[in-house]
Amino acid sequence: MLTQRPRGTADILPGAVEHWQRLETAVREVCRLYNFQEIRTPVFEHTELFARGVGETTDIVEKEMYTFMDRGNRSLTLRPEGTAGVVRAYVENKLYGNADAVKLYYLGPMFRYEKPQKGRDRQFHQYGCEVLGSEDPAVDAEVIALNLHILDNLGVKDVAVELNSVGCSVCRPLHKEEMIRRLRPVADRLCEDCQSRLERNPLRIFDCKNESCQALLVEVGAPTIVDSLCDDCRNHFDAVQSALTAMNVDFRLNPHLVRGLDYYTRTAWEYVVEGYSSIAGGGRYNSVVAQVGGPETPGIGFAGGIERVLMVLEAQSQGQKEQPQLDLYVVTVDDAGRQAAASLLQKARKQGFAADRDYLGRSVKAQFKAADRIRARYVAVLGESEVEAGRVALKNLATGEQVDLTWDDAIHQLSKGV
RNA sequence: GUGAGUGUGGCGAAGUGGUUAACGCACCGGAUUGUGGUUCCGGCACUCGUGGGUUCGAUUCCCAUCACUCACCCCA
Structure with missing residues (x-):
């Protein structure tokens, strides 16, 4: 509960x-x-x-x-x-x-x-x-x-x-009276629901799905409200x-x-x-x-x-595709990468890019799958070698193209492409 | 409020009065070890809605309860 x-x-x-x-x-x-x-x-x-x-x-x-x-x-x-x-x-x-x-x-x-x-x-x-x-x-x-x-x-x-x-x-009260006047004598032939409608809101009887009620309306010549305005x-x-x-x-x-x-x-x-x-x-x-x-x-x-x-x-609207939700997903391959990730992410976010990373210590493969799942446009791979060189491997997930860039160049690259 | 149906792992879905409740999807790991959407192998996960009762024993039978679905009523 x-x-x-x-x-x-x-x-x-x-x-x-x-x-x-x-x-x-x-x-x-x-x-x-x-x-x-x-x-x-x-x-x-x-x-x-x-x-x-x-x-x-x-x-x-x-x-x-x-x-x-x-x-x-x-x-x-x-x-x-x-x-x-x-x-x-x-x-x-x-x-x-x-x-x-x-x-x-x-x-x-x-x-x-x-x-x-x-x-x-x-x-x-x-x-x-x-x-x-x-x-x-x-x-x-x-x-x-x-x-x-x-x-x-x-x-x-x-x-x-x-x-x-x-x-x-x-005009409505007059119409209501007219409805009641015509239907009350035959009220026992209305369905249960309509019998109660008759007193409360006779207009609704017109909406009844019961055919016998509809037939009765015709039989007694009940006027519609529009005809009684x-x-x-x-x-x-x-x-x-x-x-x-x-x-x-x-x-x-x-x-x-x-x-x-x-x-x-x-x-x-x-x-x-x-x-x-x-x-x-x-x-x-x-x-x-x-x-x-x-x-x-x-x-x-x-x-x-x-x-x-x-x-x-x-x-x-069956089958409409979703829009990409993320500009950048940072894949970390080791501790050096994981430690540098926060800094790269903030740089990207401050530039107005939606960016995220893995927090579960998953394999590189799993991280790429995650990036796919959330429809990231780019993946930046960060490992010890990149961190030491001050660079990242930036991969475009749609084209599969991957280039080695400085952080600034990588972030600049995010504004390009679709 | 009235009537009917349903309720099994994150999702979909088998199943039986009795040892460890199928399977599919998803997820995680692996396929010479830092790369995705295919394939293969392995793995994790279910108080069988909840609470009672019957029974030696119930997910499977009965009762109650909660929720959902559909129809009616009514409405957006």
Whole structure:
């Protein structure tokens, strides 16, 4: 147990961490292009924030939060998602004082107490963007495009954007009522899951894989949410679509798309790759800021699952070769060589070359194999004769060429070749 | 949370109620001794997830537990 990580957590080891860094770099770079700025908020917040911000009746709040009492008897919760904390920071620091809409992004660990499976850990990681202070449909389109840009830069292929509008506080309740009115009389013919969905979130019934439920929806003529939008929402949704088209962003309408968090209004979307669960998703949330105690402020954002994006990326990029990791590997053949090695290594490193050596006293042959394994470009052989002459045998591992040089010349040589 | 499956050396993977648990890869050493990615020879390494129980005896049978995988739920 001592040597076993907690369930649903992962060690990100060398070899994998490079992929994480690449993703993080892509997020930062693309966000810069769209003039989004990074924000870092605490990993835990007052439990209340999530209860109010994410929604009391969501699965997240009802059964997935990591909640604990601290020594001061405060109820705190490890953040299950990123938006609530960002909104809290926005309100607390009065960022709404800005004339412009505030464009923020974040990156970091999130926590949900769930049964782990592929692409679903208890500590997982998201990157996400939020825009606070504008309900311009152009913002919706821009945010949708932004993540597509990130995924594209990373080389994720075949990403489809699924788009829907889930209405607002005016039209959604009406739609919900209508759904319930039509389905309640035949509720006993719905599957078990859908019977509970009917009261909580009837929209989800459209997502049920059970054919009889789908047939029942048709039979009772249940309206989709997009068909029930109020004029304002309809216009907004139309404008978002034209903006996306104008930006050359492909999307497909999915009238059944529902997002899990209660706070979404109007635009809701997901990024899906065939054969995988959605790798990112977002939505507009026009009531969250007020919900959390700030001034009535519209917001919109998305979050991407880092593990999920990397999973797709890995599956799609089989057989990509690694880059050389080391410029120089010092092979020592005897005590004289081993003693001189440190000095040669430091000289090389101070010149900006990545350099390493053997510390296990292994044979020359084994040291060469090690140099190969870590893809060193050059090997410098140091033995008594070299040390006495103040020289090294420098071998290019790719070409097999080996030359006898002074240390300075050898280090100079490192900057040449590939 | 529900259902199913899996858990043997660093990795992959055989195996049986009973003396020293195969093999492959990797790793280490050697092949006239200071040179790599091929070959040959030799070697190191396993509390058989963990804890109980049955048994003269269990890695192999039973129970529990932990972890992982898959599906559902839900989500990133």
